[in-house]
Every structure is written in C-alpha cells, then in structure tokens.
Amino acid sequence: MGEANGAEMDPKSFAELALREKVSDSLAIRPSWQYYQYGLQAMENQEWSLAKHYFEQSLNQLVAEKFDTLYMNVSVVEDSLYRAKMPERILSAMDEVFPNLGDTGKEDESYLKNEVAIEGIDDLDESAADSASLQVIENFLDTLDVRQFTLPIEFNERVQQEIFYMTTSARSFTEGSLNRKTAYDSLIYSALAENGLPKDLIYLALVESGFKVKAYSRAKASGMWQFIPETGKRYGLEVNFWVDMRRNPVLATNAAAQYLSRLYDEFGDWLLAMAAYNCGEGRVRRLIAEMKADTTRDTSQAITYWDLALPKETMRYVPRILAAMVIGHYPQQYEMTITQKHLPEYDTVTVFDSFSLEQVAKAIKVPEDTLRDLNMELVMWCTPPDKSSYVLRLPVGKRPAFVDNYDKMEKNNFSSWAHHKVRRGENLGMIARKYGIAVSEIKQANNMKNSKIRVGRNLLIPVKVRPRKSSGKKPAKVKIYVAKLGDNLASVARMYGVSQESLRTWNSMSASAMIKSGDTLFVSKPEMKPSSVTPTKVPLKNKYVVESGDTYASIAKLFGIPVVSLLYANDGFSKRLHVGDTLAVPSLSQIKKKASKAEKKQKVSVSEPNADGTYKVQAGDNLYSIARRFSTTTDMIRRLNNMGTSNAIHPGQVIRVQGELDEEISPAPANSDEFVHVVKKGEGLWDIARQYKVTIEEIVRWNGLKDTKVKPGDRLKITKKL
Numbered sequence: 001m002g003e004a005n006g007a008e009m010d011p012k013s014f015a016e017l018a019l020r021e022k023v024s025d026s027l028a029i030r031p032s033w034q035y036y037q038y039g040l041q042a043m044e045n046q047e048w049s050l051a052k053h054y055f056e057q058s059l060n061q062l063v064a065e066k067f068d069t070l071y072m073n074v075s076v077v078e079d080s081l082y083r084a085k086m087p088e089r090i091l092s093a094m095d096e097v098f099p100n101l102g103d104t105g106k107e108d109e110s111y112l113k114n115e116v117a118i119e120g121i122d123d124l125d126e127s128a129a130d131s132a133s134l135q136v137i138e139n140f141l142d143t144l145d146v147r148q149f150t151l152p153i154e155f156n157e158r159v160q161q162e163i164f165y166m167t168t169s170a171r172s173f174t175e176g177s178l179n180r181k182t183a184y185d186s187l188i189y190s191a192l193a194e195n196g197l198p199k200d201l202i203y204l205a206l207v208e209s210g211f212k213v214k215a216y217s218r219a220k221a222s223g224m225w226q227f228i229p230e231t232g233k234r235y236g237l238e239v240n241f242w243v244d245m246r247r248n249p250v251l252a253t254n255a256a257a258q259y260l261s262r263l264y265d266e267f268g269d270w271l272l273a274m275a276a277y278n279c280g281e282g283r284v285r286r287l288i289a290e291m292k293a294d295t296t297r298d299t300s301q302a303i304t305y306w307d308l309a310l311p312k313e314t315m316r317y318v319p320r321i322l323a324a325m326v327i328g329h330y331p332q333q334y335e336m337t338i339t340q341k342h343l344p345e346y347d348t349v350t351v352f353d354s355f356s357l358e359q360v361a362k363a364i365k366v367p368e369d370t371l372r373d374l375n376m377e378l379v380m381w382c383t384p385p386d387k388s389s390y391v392l393r394l395p396v397g398k399r400p401a402f403v404d405n406y407d408k409m410e411k412n413n414f415s416s417w418a419h420h421k422v423r424r425g426e427n428l429g430m431i432a433r434k435y436g437i438a439v440s441e442i443k444q445a446n447n448m449k450n451s452k453i454r455v456g457r458n459l460l461i462p463v464k465v466r467p468r469k470s471s472g473k474k475p476a477k478v479k480i481y482v483a484k485l486g487d488n489l490a491s492v493a494r495m496y497g498v499s500q501e502s503l504r505t506w507n508s509m510s511a512s513a514m515i516k517s518g519d520t521l522f523v524s525k526p527e528m529k530p531s532s533v534t535p536t537k538v539p540l541k542n543k544y545v546v547e548s549g550d551t552y553a554s555i556a557k558l559f560g561i562p563v564v565s566l567l568y569a570n571d572g573f574s575k576r577l578h579v580g581d582t583l584a585v586p587s588l589s590q591i592k593k594k595a596s597k598a599e600k601k602q603k604v605s606v607s608e609p610n611a612d613g614t615y616k617v618q619a620g621d622n623l624y625s626i627a628r629r630f631s632t633t634t635d636m637i638r639r640l641n642n643m644g645t646s647n648a649i650h651p652g653q654v655i656r657v658q659g660e661l662d663e664e665i666s667p668a669p670a671n672s673d674e675f676v677h678v679v680k681k682g683e684g685l686w687d688i689a690r691q692y693k694v695t696i697e698e699i700v701r702w703n704g705l706k707d708t709k710v711k712p713g714d715r716l717k718i719t720k721k722l
Contacts (some may be wrong), residue, residue, distance in 0.1 A: 014096045015043040026074045032062035048100040099452050129164035150198035153322045162323035167334045175336045180211035183341035189696050190686040193708045195257040203324040213247050213376050222246045225256035242384035247376045271305035279314040346393040354385035363405035364398040381447045407563050418461040422453050435461050479524040483515045496523040546581040613658035617649050630657045642680050679714040692718050
C-alpha cells in the first residue's frame with residue numbers, strides 16, 4: 001500500500017492541472033475553449049481517442065472564430081492573448097494523448113458515433129430568428145391547444161426562438177434525436193408513468209443528450225440524462241474505473257425520474273424543476289429567496305421560471321425543452337422524417353470471472369462493438385474484475401457458444417488493483433518487477449498497444465492473490481492487523497495481497513460494514529469450519545471447500561474437469577462463489593456418464609415432445625437449443641408460452657414447444673389488425689409493449705385505461721400497424 005500511495009505525492013497530471021485554468025466568461029463561451037475542456041475531461045478518464053477528437057475540434061474552432069463579428073465583449077488585447085495561448089495548450093495536450101493511442105481508426109469511428117454528443121446543441125450564440133420567421137412559427141402555434149401538452153407552456157418569443165433554432169441550425173441534431181427517441185419511448189414513458197411524472201419530460205433527455213447513451217459533456221456529465229458523477233451516485237448509479245451506470249438507459253432513466261420528482265416536490269413547478277436539473281437546486285432556491293426578499297415585488301404574484309435571472313445556459317435550456325416538445329408532437333409540420341427504431345434483443349449470462357470483451361467477441365463470433373453496444377456501462381476493455389459477479393449481455397442465441405468456450409477464454413485472475421504514477425527513469429519492466437507481475441499484464445490492464453509510457457501517467461496495476469503452496473509443514477499462524485486512521489478495506493486488502501471479499505468473510509463483515517481505527521482484523525484465513533480440506537486439496541467424498549483466491553476455473557483445473565461441468569454441478573451460472581463454500585466436484589466418469597445419458601435422451605426426444613406438446617427444461621438448455629431440437633423457432637416458443645420478448649427459462653420448467661397458439665392471444669381474422677392479449681403473472685405494460693413493438697401510451701389509449709396498472713387476467717386490445 002505504501003508504494004502505491006507514494007505516487008500521490010507526485011505533481012498532478014496534465015489534465016488535472018489544465019482543468020484548473022480559468023478564462024473570462026466571455027472567452028469561456030467560445031467553442032474552441034469548450035471543446036478543449038471536453039478533451040481534458042476525456043484525458044482524465046483515459047479515453048484517448050475521444051480526447052484526440054475534441055482537441056482537433058478545438059483547434060478547428062479556434063481557426064474559425066472571428067473576433068470582430070462574434071466576441072465584441074472581449075478586448076483586442078484579451079483576444080490576442082487567448083489566440084496566442086490556445087495553440088500551445090492544445091498542442092501540449094496532444095503531446096500527452098498521442099503516446100497512448102493505438103490503432104485508432106475503428107475507435108475514432110465508434111467515439112464519433114456513440115460518445116460525441118450534444119454537437120450543435122450546446123452552442124448558445126446562434127443567429128436569432130427575424131420577425132418574418134417568428135410570424136410563421138407563431139401562426140402555427142396559434143392553432144394548438146396547450147392542454148395536449150403535459151408540461152406548462154406559453155408560446156412566448158423565447159420558446160419561438162428555440163423552435164427556429166432547432167428546426168434550422170440544429171435541424172440535423174433534432175431530427176436524429178427524434179429518431180433515436182423512438183427506441184426508448186416505451187422505457188421512458190413507463191418510468192415516468194410509474195413515478196407519476198409528465199410524459200413530456202422525455203424531451204429533457206433530447207436536449208441533454210439527443211438520446212445517446214454514451215453522451216459526454218465538459219461538466220463530467222454522462223449518459224442519456226447527463227448525470228454528473230456525484231448526482232449519479234446519489235441516485236444509485238455506480239461510477240468507477242470499470243463501469244459507468246449513467247450509461248445504462250434503464251437505471252439512468254429511473255434515477256432521472258426520482259431526481260425530477262424530488263425537484264418538483266421542492267419547487268412545485270415543472271419549469272423550475274427542469275431549471276434546477278440544469279443549474280442546480282441551490283442556485284434556483286437562492287434566486288427565489290432573493291426575489292421573495294425584494295420589498296418592491298408584488299407578493300400576490302407567484303414566482304415562476306420566467307421571472308428568474310438564471311445563468312445564460314439555463315435561460316435557453318427550459319425554452320429549448322418546450323420547443324423540442326412542440327416539434328416532437330408535430331414533426332411533420334417541420335418536415336422531419338421519423339422512423340421507428342428498436343433496441344436489440346439479448347440474452348444474459350452471469351459471470352464470476354473477468355473477461356476481455358475482445359476474447360468474448362471472438363469466442364461467440366460477433367464484432368466487439370456489438371458487445372459494447374449491449375453492455376454500454378462498461379468503460380474499459382473487460383468485465384469489471386472488482387465485482388464478485390456481473391450480468392453480461394450477449395446477442396440472442398450466443399449464450400451456448402459462450403458456455404462452450406468458457407474453458408478456452410483467459411480470465412483476469414486479479415483480486416485487487418493499485419495505481420502507480422510513472423516517475424522519471426521508469427519503464428514497464430521496472431514497474432512490473434516492483435509489483436511482481438508481468439509486463440504483459442500491465443499492458444493488458446491498461447489496454448496498451450505498445451510499451452511506451454510517459455512521466456506522470458497513471459497506470460493501473462493488477463495485484464494477484466497468490467495460491468498457497470503445500471509444504472507439508474504446520475500451517476502458519478493466522479495473521480491479524482490493527483486498523484489505523486485512514487485505513488479502509490481496499491487499502492488493507494492491497495497491503496496483504498488478498499481480496500476484499502476474503503477480508504469480509506474472514507471477519508464476518510456485511511457488505512456495507514466499514515472499518516475504523518483500532519479494529520482488529522484477520523488478514524489471513526482463520527479456521528473457518530471443521531469441514532475445511534487439508535492444504536493438499538484432496539477432495540473429501542467429491543467435495544471441495546473454497547479457499548481465498550479460488551475461482552471456478554482454478555478449482556476445475558485442480559481436479560482436471562471442465563469448468564462448465566463444475567458450474568452446472570453447483571448452479572454456478574447464477575450463484576456467486578464464497579470462501580468456505582462446499583462445492584460438489586463431479587468425477588470424470590460421472591461427467592462422461594451424464595453426457596452419454598444426455599446424448600441418448602436428445603436422440604430419443606428429437607421432434608418428440610410429451611404427448612401434450614410440452615417439454616421439461618434440462619440443465620444447459622436455452623430457447624435456441626430447444627427450438628432446434630423440436631424443429632421450431634424461438635419466437636414460436638415465446639408466443640406459445642406468452643413470454644413476450646424474454647428468453648429466460650430454468651431447469652425443471654415445463655414449457656410448450658408444439659401446438660396451436662392460445663385462442664385469446666391468436667390474431668384476429670386476416671382482414672383485421674387487432675390482437676387480444678391476456679395479461680400473465682409478472683407482466684407489466686412495459687413487457688407487453690415490447691412484445692408487440694408498440695408504446696405504452698397506445699395500449700392505454702386503445703383500452704381506455706385510467707392508469708398504467710394491469711393485473712393477471714386482464715384482456716388488452718392490441719392494434720398492430722399493417
């Protein structure tokens with residue numbers, strides 16, 4: 001711990017120092033400065049390709065900016081100093097970025113598509129609409145009934161100006177965002193309805209990110225709803241080196257609904273709540289208090305959003321959401337073409353080891369970008385090694401390939417991680433020897449294409465749990481450690497080269513327990529239970545007790561059996577591994593016997609389900625393998641069993657694989673496009689809407705529902721577009 005923490009005394013990194021620089025408000029609004037800030041944030045997150053893109057944009061904008069027409073609030077001297085300093089800043093930043101770039105062609109393409117959001121929507125100094133343009137906009141707005149909107153709106157000039165901007169300068173952004181919105185409609189409308197929020201709050205996400213789940217801003221905000229790390233963590237969105245749950249659309253949408261609900265509870269007005277979402281509740285609260293204290297104000301009038309002198313960005317932010325709402329309701333009026341998009345379907349598998357996404361992609365024969373799109377919260381190159389388990393999303397039908405290749409994939413056998421800031425004169429070989437690991441492991445952990453490193457770079461250092469070697473000697477005395485001020489579980493784990501999970505197990509600590517100064521901790525394994533195996537690791541009646549550092553893969557290797565067999569024997573795909581657990585260890589003869597029996601059973605059962613057309617799910621089955629066995633399709637099995645879009649099945653479950661569709665969910669006559677769906681246990685409108693590729697709003701309207709609550713047995717009319 002001492003060596004790893006010693007680097008903290010070194011000077012701050014380039015990005016950390018550069019982010020502290022300030023310029024005047026008049027300069028800060030320049031696109032060149034804003035893109036430069038974006039690039040520094042990307043550097044700090046070690047997103048090198050994204051940083052390169054932003055710095056290039058900053059340089060392009062600097063060349064394009066004209067002092068005499070755009071920035072009249074800046075003096076000639078201030079402008080000259082800015083123009084002289086900015087190229088130096090940008091080039092110095094690029095010098096930091098280039099050594100960390102690998103083969104970036106494909107990476108750049110991915111960043112441009114997924115992560116460079118808000119281009120064209122952040123510019124607050126676009127040209128204003130002239131009176132003729134405003135008259136055209138106003139003429140249409142005069143025909144609308146404001147009661148159709150769920151957010152309070154008045155068609156004042158500020159809203160009209162934003163409608164003009166979003167349908168002219170930012171037209172491409174607006175149209176693209178409305179198209180992406182269609183894929184998330186059901187998800188977001190469902191979350192808003194469940195929290196009792198106005199459905200038109202969906203347009204806040206359009207202005208925030210354009211519905212790009214990996215959107216990134218200069219204020220460290222990320223995801224569709226643009227949470228900053230602190231606010232995201234407050235609402236349950238984990239943000240660390242490995243994962244950024246702000247990118248998970250389901251979790252982020254639920255968090256945004258909770259946050260907006262709390263803001264409305266405080267301010268009692270949706271426009272004020274949205275303003276607080278943008279600039280912070282503290283600022284809105286303070287401005288309202290100042291207005292209330294103003295003795296010249298007419299106290300009979302309630303304070304509204306339109307009365308407040310908010311920051312320039314927020315003054316445009318709320319009218320822009322209202323403008324997006326109008327355009328979203330009437331895209332045809334603005335000649336925008338909207339095509340329905342759909343989120344990809346997927347299967348899931350719970351993994352207890354850390355895998356490289358590149359390896360997984362090769363094993364299941366799909367592009368790595370496909371895995372990244374499905375697992376959008378993954379920041380780095382692998383599944384998080386600091387978690388005991390992770391639910392990995394795979395393309396539909398690829399779970400069997402993942403299981404079949406489990407043994408062949410290299411696992412990241414690291415228990416904890418340290419950080420090392422490169423000092424002058426160091427190279428990867430010296431650093432690797434210092435921590436007792438291989439150079440290749442450092443390169444893998446930091447996704448490095450070569451061995452070049454720069455002074456000041458922060459490297460992630462994997463720390464392995466070393467398995468204890470059998471010496472035949474009396475076991476060493478159990479080690480204890482008395483916690484000091486400033487210690488935490490992670491620092492103690494690094495100090496002794498053990499995992500945090502082991503420390504919790506050895507000291508009977510809950511997942512939320514903390515340590516404090518003076519606590520006495522076991523830092524090596526104490527006597528766990530009488531059934532613990534001997535150090536020679538000989539199985540006792542085909543049983544094995546899990547020790548620190550064990551994984552399913554290492555245990556399987558110890559006994560010379562396939563990992564998949566060990567996983568199936570212990571429900572390993574849905575159960576995490578704990579120190580002290582007793583595992584059943586099948587022998588090779590048992591495995592062969594079981595495989596032979598399964599093979600015979602499969603031969604007998606091909607195209608021969610039970611008399612009533614049902615099949616009992618066996619261990620290792622999935623919808624794809626069952627459909628292939630009985631010469632049908634996964635879609636037909638889902639429809640026969642009213643599973644919606646779910647692929648979830650479990651051993652012992654009896655499912656229908658042949659037969660006619662239930663009368664109540666079969667389609668109406670050929671000349672009709674209506675279905676009747678009978679609600680099953682556990683189903684909600686979100687599940688049903690996804691199954692038929694319609695929206696929750698449409699189901700509510702077709703059936704005259706008062707709210708979005710349904711119960712098993714309810715019959716819902718579904719109208720499909722032919």
